[in-house]
Amino acid sequence: MRPTAGSAYRLGVLRWLLIGVLVWPAAGRAQSFDPAELIERVERSLRGDTVRMRAEMRITTPRWTRVVEFSSWDDRAGDRSFIRILSPRKDRGTGFLRVQGTFWTWLPRVERTLRIPPSMMLQSWMGSDFTNDDLARESSLSEDYSARSLGGREREGTRAWGVELTPHADAPVVWARVEAWIEPETLAPLSLLYYDEPDPGRFELLRELRFSDVRPVQGRAFPHTWLMLPRDKPGHSTEMHIVSSVFDEPFDEALFTQEHLRRATGVR
């Protein structure tokens, strides 16, 4: 066991941008890569130090399909996040606040803030194939796993770099292995594959997260569509479209407070 908080990411926004600009073209042309560094870079390019997003999440099950819209503020450095639901109408105004390991939700219908117990944390978030935990991103690919290169390979018509991630022995994560496939030119992620190990040495794909619709945002190649496919639930999928995203802007401290959570005017 180890503290889940605590991170090595204290880089200033400018410094990060500078490094990114300098390193990127060089990395793109390289024939080999450092897997750990690559994963760290991909993770950072997806989340930045902070990121504010607006997204539409289309949830498909064999029986129904629906769309959930939300805004999110993710402060990776401060290990906290905030989400506000915009639609559908029934859920509008519902808020989620995480500060380190503790979660609260604001329920506009009963006008109450509740602390979410861990049993509910592992359930699907808003009916999607993402769990609360996925969104809270308590676990981190670069912190909890060790990386090994799988080399370059042709995947679905494009060349990709593969990284095999094996969890550190004491990391509190359930996956036995995660595979990351990355586009070598732009360093945009293509897919993440999550495996279980039912018997020693036999790995079974349980879910797959596919990234597409890559467009540059603030100097990074950012995938605007994330498709989660749970392999053990045929007919179920969740597709998240990121409508807008702003990286590395400093957040107001007041954002991550229960007062803000309670304020339905926080809907933007």
Place this chain on the structure above:
Amino acid sequence: MLGRLAWRNLGRNRRRTGLTAAAGAFAALLMMLALALARGSHEYWIDQSVRLYPGHVRLALAGYEEHGTLEYGMRLSPALRSALDALPGSVGWAPRLETWGLAVQDADGSLGRGAWIVGVDPERERELTRLFDGLGSAELPEPGAPGAVLGADLARALGVRTGESILLLTGDYYGSQAAERFRVTGTLSVGDPRFDERAVLTHVGDMQAFLDAGRTVSHVVLFAPTGERADDLARELSASLPGGYEILTWPELVPDLLQMLLLDDAGNWLSLSILVVVVGFGLLNTVLMSVLERRREFGTLRALGMRPRAVFGLVLIESLLLTSAGIAAGLAIAVPLLLVLERNPIPLTGEQLAAAVETYHLDPVLVFDLSAAQLLGTSAVLLVVALMAALPPALRAARGQPREAMREPT
């Protein structure tokens, strides 16, 4: 010839005959009472357990038993309703919409308790189940004004009383967060921790609105007139519906009840065989004694030229006649007695018993139930026992030396 002799012998010593027949009658009476009690208590237990909540037959979508989630909920369409109403083997049905969630006291919203939230149709439950029997004067949830009946232990843990309100938090039909405020209309205690510590019972209509579930219910439970008729009802139901449903009967719904009944059956068989042995000794005793008493008589018969085999047969026939008369007498007492007992169970008393009954809400009664098969079975078993009990005395009578027996004073 032997039969007539046996009959005359019985008539000659009325007192002995009366005593032996009385032993048979008493044995028959006791066995029938014990069997009827075993049968009655089984039916009673099944009835009590099944009527607490599970039902005789449960109808759900295929896969519900394994997953138990709202995803496997079924739409209670008008067509399905009328199909359920039309079943001849059913005495009624009740819809339920179940899910797990969090119950939180309204006042300060501190971390709540895990709750089993169940939408029911209170009127149908009142009629068909004993779920609300322990409710006392509290109101049932009315549709429209979200109300809930809480398990007493849950209410205590949350620190809420009747009239106050709680918040329920759970995932709705689409898996998104649903929260609602419910007024506590009462608490209930049925002696089962699943209910007392976790249950929140609301009106199924409110629950559907709360979960954005339209007309979806988790399952429907159906009731047959008796536990034994559950299979017939399940067959009728399955014949009247298209495929894609999952129909389970109470032994599958409450497997531990079935095992408890089997365990009790084993105990009953043990008790009954002990009873048969004790009763058999009683019969053996009387027949043996009547043989011992009549050594002179048998000696005379032998001296008159009757063969040992005939004496053996005579004793056996006497014994069978006696036992049959006894059984007939036993039946004559047992049947009316049991008919009365069937309608008027015997109440049990005792301080600890009262406490246990308070907890489990089972009526402290001995319930009897009589079946023709049991009457015939008991009679047959007793005849066999009588025959076996008569063997040693009959052998004795047959083996007696004529002269020796006659010389012996009584």
Place this chain on the structure above:
Amino acid sequence: MSALFRIAWRNLLRGWRRSAVVLASIVVGLTACFGILAWTVGLGHNGIDLAVRTHLAHLAIHARGYHADSSTDRRIPGDGAAVLSAVEREGLGAAAPRLVGDGLVQTARRNLSAVIVGVDAARESRVSSVPDSLVEGAYLDAAAHRWASRLPPIVVGEEMARRLGAEVGDKLVLRVPGDAGAGAFRVRGIYRSGSSAFDRSFVYVTLADAQTLFALGNAVTEIALLLSDAADAPQVQKRLRGLLAAEPPLEVLRWDERQPRLAQMIELMDQFSWVFYAVVFAAMAFGIANALLMSVYERIREFGLLRSMGLRGSRILLLVLVESFLLTGLGTGIGLGLAVPLVAWLGEVGIGMGWFSQALGEYGFSDRIYPELRPGDFPEPIGMAAATALLAGLWPALRAARLRPAEALRHV
């Protein structure tokens, strides 16, 4: 009086076949009664024992209010060392500290709610049977940390392992409420306590690992006490309350106060077994009465003779009653002589109840019943046997006493 006994004894011996048959039915009935009684007692004890020895213990010390609202917020002040040493100094019984809290056990495929129990392995094995009930792997011994991996060890129940699809050596993630978050563990052992309900929710880690997981420093929530004799619980409870009065608010509760349902269920079973005794005794009484009655009729001439010799009716009444008592006494003696070794033997080997293990498990019983009789179980059936003899002998005795000598002598 002794003359009466002699005559009664001689009468019984004279009709030895008749006596033997009556005796046999008493012996069978009584042996059966004691057998059933022992089974009921064994079943009850089994339920109590299972619950007490797996987790409940005879007595438990908590922070005040824990019984009403069990949460890790209610902790025994300090690390419980003061309470532990007080208990041990007084030699009250075996004691073990625990940190008990709710959490989740997580694998890639499933999440299950669990009761997480942090224990001091050495002390725990003195108050709980779980350390000795492993079906696979090993308990949380000192070497566990160095075993196979750096992950801290966890011991789970068979039913939970089955539901998770986990085996010894597999990794599990535990998650608890609050800031502490989560920790990875490796399955060190799988236990089977005998109660499936227990085995699907209780998991064990070392006390230190639990304290880290819950981020609770050196806190404990419970001190469990196992006594050498369950019957001492009320006295020890009283003494402990006195001893701990100086400590900050603590509560000391007995197992039957924490689990009143279990105690009530056992009472209920006792009550129902009495219905059965009543039926067997009724059958027995009828057999005895019948035999005595018959022997009285058989000896009408004899009684008539005794009457005409000047013996009063009351003496004859007494004579028949004494015969009845002698028979019952002898039968009871032989019945006990058979039942006690039988029960002792069954208590040794146990009666397998594999068929019904699910039902028994649901109700917190183990699948092997060890019949037993306590000294307090004997007086009631013996008393009932004596009452039976009295009642069964009364009618024939009255008949014999009321005989008119002349009529009796004329009787063939």
